[in-house]
Amino acid sequence: MPTKTVKPKPVRPKRGSINKKLIMDTSALMFHEKGYDRTTLDDIAGALSITKPSLYYHFANKEEILLACVFSADDYFREEIARRDDESYTGRKRVEVFLRLYLEVITHDIGVSMILADDRVMSEEGRTRYNDLRRVMNEALEGRIKAGVTDGSIHVPETKLTTYAIFGMFNWVGHWHFRKSSTSLEKVFDRFISVIFDGIG
Amino acid sequence: MPTKTVKPKPVRPKRGSINKKLIMDTSALMFHEKGYDRTTLDDIAGALSITKPSLYYHFANKEEILLACVFSADDYFREEIARRDDESYTGRKRVEVFLRLYLEVITHDIGVSMILADDRVMSEEGRTRYNDLRRVMNEALEGRIKAGVTDGSIHVPETKLTTYAIFGMFNWVGHWHFRKSSTSLEKVFDRFISVIFDGIG
DNA sequence: CCTGTTACTTACTGGACGGTAACTTATGGT
DNA sequence: ACCATAAGTTACCGTCCAGTAAGTAACAGG
Structure with a gap:
């Protein structure tokens, strides 16, 4: 007697086990x-x-x-920076706090999407929203640098390119294969901050 | 009398007008x-x-x-660095010469492919060759920094992360939409060099 | 126990794209 | 003048992939 063809019972995931957050985490990782x-x-x-x-x-x-990944990372960043930042700090200190959080965020999968997302794949509307996000982020750092120049804790003849230089340094970390990297975030941060504030000369 | 269907005469490009170099230029741009x-x-x-x-x-x-784009950019870089570099310079001077050329190269379409090429699209062999290129490039800069530490023209407690920091700063320029940018290469270079050597503190 | 809604499924479509086969035309060497 | 080769062409294939249509199981509320 031939084996009767058993109707395959599809194993459905438990109801509600899938949600936006889970999809975002998985997607961001991939x-x-x-x-x-x-x-x-x-x-x-x-x-x-x-x-x-x-x-x-x-x-x-x-x-x-x-x-969703991009903006959830941005939401987290904004919440957390509001918590950590203090306008009574020196500009220099505020830049440090900013960059510390920035590095934390972009070294997580969801966070890295915030900087490595390619606006060229996006629709017109998506691109606009994304570029706005990036512009605001840029202004946030440049504003702190300017504050530092004003209060004397930072010395630069110009802030725009300086901001770009710093963002480049940090953003590029997104291109590292940091899952394999053994170097700790603290070491990276300390070294970067030292290069930025003290220089290597 | 109906219009006779004229055999369409395909306009062929002039023989030899297409070559590898031209394809590379066009491709790199796109x-x-x-x-x-x-x-x-x-x-x-x-x-x-x-x-x-x-x-x-x-x-x-x-x-x-x-x-082909990647390696032709690399070939150019190596030729030109051999011409400009001088081991009798200080490490600091050699780093400057290196970065000046590096910036020149990566702000051209062919050159930018050298840093923005994604090794994840490549075959196993391609990826290996590409990663070797990047490793050698990394060693070239780190070597110069080390030379600077030895001769006293550079002061850093550590060279690996310093190298990454500097490369990040420059590499990220590849993500700029620099065709639209009005800022001159010289300005970018001077500002970046100042951040690197003098810091902003 | 019934029923509507939520949260999935299977089955499919249409277009894009890397790559190939087979053919054609221009050119330089003999 | 002829021909081999270089440098193109047209026509096509198979696969992949975003997105859709339509159906179904699980749970909650009444």
């Missing part, structure tokens, strides 16, 4: 590991043990997932 | 503008007024084009 373009929705769904169309229950499209 | 993944071979061919299969006459595949 976007960072493989790159946005080469991460397919099937990849993400597979990693979550669900199917691609299920993702569309939670997000309208792929870009929405990316933007 | 890779930089749109990103490697979103630049199709049809895009490149179209920009050159040829067809996609023609590209395969000159290159084995898409990756070969990217690698």
Whole structure:
């Protein structure tokens, strides 16, 4: 007697076990590991043990997932900087606090999407929102540098390129394969801060 | 009398008007503008007024084009650094010479591919060759910094993270939309060098 | 126990894209 | 003048992938 073909019982994930946050975490991880373009929705769904169309229950499209990652990182950054920052500090101190948090954020998968997201893959609206975010972030650092120049804790003839220089230094960390790296965040931060404030000359 | 269907005379590009260099220039430009993944071979061919299969006459595949850009930039860099560098200089001076050339190179389309190429799109072999290139580049700068520490023209407690910091600062320029930027290379270079050597404290 | 909503599923579509096969035309050497 | 080769062409394939249509299981409230 041939084995009767048993109707396959699809194992559904527990109801409610999938949510936006979980999708964002998984997506951010994969976007960072493989790159946005080469991460397919099937990849993400597979990693979550669900199917691609299920993702569309939670997000309208792929870009929405990316933007959700970006803006959730930004939300966290803003909350946390509001907590840590103090306008009575010197500009220099405020720059340090800013950069410390910045480094913390961008060395996590969700955070790295905030700086490595490629606006060229985005819709017009997404690109605008993203570029606004970046502009505000830029102004936040440059503002603190200017405050430092005013209060005498920082000495630079110019702040725009200085800001770019500093952001470049930190942002590039997003390109490191830091999961493998053994170097601690503290060491990186201390060294970067030393280069920025003391120079190497 | 109906218009006779005229056999369309395909306008072929002049023989020999297409060569590897031209393909590389066009590709590098488009890779930089749109990103490697979103630049199709049809895009490149179209920009050159040829067809996609023609590209395969000159290159084995898409990756070969990217690698050709990367290594041609590297070749140029090595030639030019050999010309400009002088081991009798101080380490500091040698770092400056190195970074000056580095900035020049990475602000051109072909050059930017050297730092923005994503090794995750590459084959195993391509990735190895590319990572070797990056490692050698890294050692070249770190070596000069070490020389500076030895001869007293540079003061740092550690060279590895310092090297990363500096490369990050410069590499990130590749992410700028510098075609639109009005800021001159000289200004960028001077400001960056000042941050690196003098600090902002 | 019924029923509506939530949260998934299977099955599919349409377009894009890297790459290939086979053919054609221009040119330089003999 | 002929031909081999270089440098293109047209037409096509297979795969991948974002997104969709339609169906179904699980749970909550009544």
